[in-house]
């Protein structure tokens with residue numbers, strides 16, 4: 001199965017707060033999720049971004 005890891009990045013401060021994985025075959029869309037950002041100390045929109053190693 002082609003599950004792919006990606007990071008969720010805060011759209012306000014650009015810090016990477018979450019790592020998720022998904023199947024790119026069934027979920028090709030870019031994710032935008034409302035998540036709690038520790039740096040902003042509030043819920044912000046988090047965008048899918050490539051996980052760098």
Ligand SMILES: [Zn+2]
Nearest residue numbers: 010013037040
């Ligand atoms: Zn933030």
